[in-house]
Amino acid sequence: MRPQRRLWQGYATLLGFWLVLLGLDVGHGIARASPPDSTLLLPEVMDSIRQAYPLIIAALADQRSAQGELQAARGGFDPMLRVRGDASPIGAYPNGRFDLVLEQPTPLWGASAFAGYRVSVGEFPDYDGKLVTNQYGELRAGVAVPLLRNGPIDRRRATLQRAEASLRLADASLGEARLLALRSGGSRYIDWVGTGLRRQIAQSLFDLAKTRDAALSVRVQRGDIPAIERVDNQRALWQRQGLLVSAQRGIELAALELSLFLRDEGGQPVVVREVRLPTLLPPPDRSDFGAPERVAADQKTAQENRPELRRLAQQRRQLEIDRELAKNQLWPSADLSASVSQDFGPPGYPRDKTVLDFSLSLDIPTLNRAARGRLAQTEAALQKFLAQQRLIVDRVNLEVADVHSQLAQAIRRIELAQREHDVAVQVESAERAKFELGESTLLQVNLREQATFDAALRRIDALVEYHRAKIAYEAILGREG
Numbered sequence: 001m002r003p004q005r006r007l008w009q010g011y012a013t014l015l016g017f018w019l020v021l022l023g024l025d026v027g028h029g030i031a032r033a034s035p036p037d038s039t040l041l042l043p044e045v046m047d048s049i050r051q052a053y054p055l056i057i058a059a060l061a062d063q064r065s066a067q068g069e070l071q072a073a074r075g076g077f078d079p080m081l082r083v084r085g086d087a088s089p090i091g092a093y094p095n096g097r098f099d100l101v102l103e104q105p106t107p108l109w110g111a112s113a114f115a116g117y118r119v120s121v122g123e124f125p126d127y128d129g130k131l132v133t134n135q136y137g138e139l140r141a142g143v144a145v146p147l148l149r150n151g152p153i154d155r156r157r158a159t160l161q162r163a164e165a166s167l168r169l170a171d172a173s174l175g176e177a178r179l180l181a182l183r184s185g186g187s188r189y190i191d192w193v194g195t196g197l198r199r200q201i202a203q204s205l206f207d208l209a210k211t212r213d214a215a216l217s218v219r220v221q222r223g224d225i226p227a228i229e230r231v232d233n234q235r236a237l238w239q240r241q242g243l244l245v246s247a248q249r250g251i252e253l254a255a256l257e258l259s260l261f262l263r264d265e266g267g268q269p270v271v272v273r274e275v276r277l278p279t280l281l282p283p284p285d286r287s288d289f290g291a292p293e294r295v296a297a298d299q300k301t302a303q304e305n306r307p308e309l310r311r312l313a314q315q316r317r318q319l320e321i322d323r324e325l326a327k328n329q330l331w332p333s334a335d336l337s338a339s340v341s342q343d344f345g346p347p348g349y350p351r352d353k354t355v356l357d358f359s360l361s362l363d364i365p366t367l368n369r370a371a372r373g374r375l376a377q378t379e380a381a382l383q384k385f386l387a388q389q390r391l392i393v394d395r396v397n398l399e400v401a402d403v404h405s406q407l408a409q410a411i412r413r414i415e416l417a418q419r420e421h422d423v424a425v426q427v428e429s430a431e432r433a434k435f436e437l438g439e440s441t442l443l444q445v446n447l448r449e450q451a452t453f454d455a456a457l458r459r460i461d462a463l464v465e466y467h468r469a470k471i472a473y474e475a476i477l478g479r480e481g
Contacts, residue, residue: 095122305478
């Protein structure tokens with residue numbers, strides 16, 4: 001039953017790898033509970049990263065902060081209620097006044113509307129006649145519209161637009177943090193699996209020397225071979241045990257590094273046990289990595305999907321908003337306002353007539369050095385940013401081309417390492433047969449076994465490199481997998 005169980009575990013491992021490496025969405029939502037001794041597959045690691053990795057949680061906090069910033073910016077358009085009371089109980093003209101105004105700024109060309117009520121009692125001098133209302137007070141309403149400065153854009157709308165861009169920027173930063181974490185965590189998982197496979201090879205090499213030592217002991221007692229042959233085998237036995245200890249250290253170190261990405265429900269790192277190590281890495285898929293037309297297509301995909309490019313687009317938008325505001329502040333101020341008012345109650349005429357007022361105010365700056373200086377600053381900042389953005393786009397294109405080269409060469413290395421390993425196994429078997437016939441020495445056998453061991457390690461290294469590159473490929477294209 002044990003070989004059959006291991007076979008099914010191998011099939012499960014292979015299926016899990018292919019689901020992830022082909023980009024299928026198997027990791028979203030709540031992490032699936034896995035038996036404590038089941039094989040750890042890549043989707044479980046990815047689930048843990050999405051839910052509990054600290055840098056992703058920090059990016060989520062930045063996203064909530066951006067939402068708060070947007071809410072604060074929208075508060076600039078909240079209605080404002082103003083209430084004022086004045087009284088002069090002693091003097092030549094004892095009187096009292098009450099004034100209530102509700103103002104509502106709007107995003108429509110910077111216009112603002114108001115409505116109010118005021119009432120006055122007592123006596124007023126002739127020069128303060130505008131303060132006098134009929135008995136039931138006066139209702140008024142109006143609108144003010146900036147025609148030039150603060151018309152197309154003003155500081156309130158610029159703040160809102162920047163906050164909207166900040167929220168989209170925070171979303172892109174969250175995606176960037178998630179991609180980086182998934183890429184790093186996936187690579188750590190592949191490294192951990194690779195250390196387990198290296199330990200398997202070191203264990204098989206040690207077991208081979210250990211089994212041979214028992215056989216050599218019998219042959220030495222019979223006088224078939226000199227005792228020094230067994231001594232040399234024991235030397236190889238201790239050497240291979242040292243290799244096994246080094247391989248064990250590699251597993252423990254890789255598990256510790258993986259624990260930064262594999263966390264429990266409370267967010268604490270989990271050092272995965274060796275029993276959960278997969279027993280294989282799947283072979284590479286045959287694809288056209290490195291083909292110019294695919295490289296060009298993937299570069300286009302990366303430019304569309306990479307979150308840092310979306311983040312840069314929002315940063316650029318913020319700088320463009322600052323430039324638009326700075327340009328607008330160069331214009332003179334021309335504000336048009338209109339209002340209508342109506343008094344109610346006795347004594348009636350002449351204040352019972354509806355009054356319609358218009359006003360136009362102009363504010364023409366002279367040197368306007370403050371606005372010109374701010375405009376020069378924003379234009380310089382935008383030019384600097386565009387140059388940096390161009391470099392980052394070029395770097396993304398380079399990363400796509402580089403990962404294609406890495407994948408193509410890794411596939412080639414796997415093919416060559418596999419051929420080397422197959423030949424090394426044949427030579428090792430032949431050398432061992434010669435030794436059994438007394439036509440070779442144990443030294444030659446050990447050298448052949450060491451060559452097979454080295455070839456197997458190179459094959460594992462090439463597979464690890466390929467799967468690390470495949471994970472990097474998905475991240476470089478902006479796909480979470």
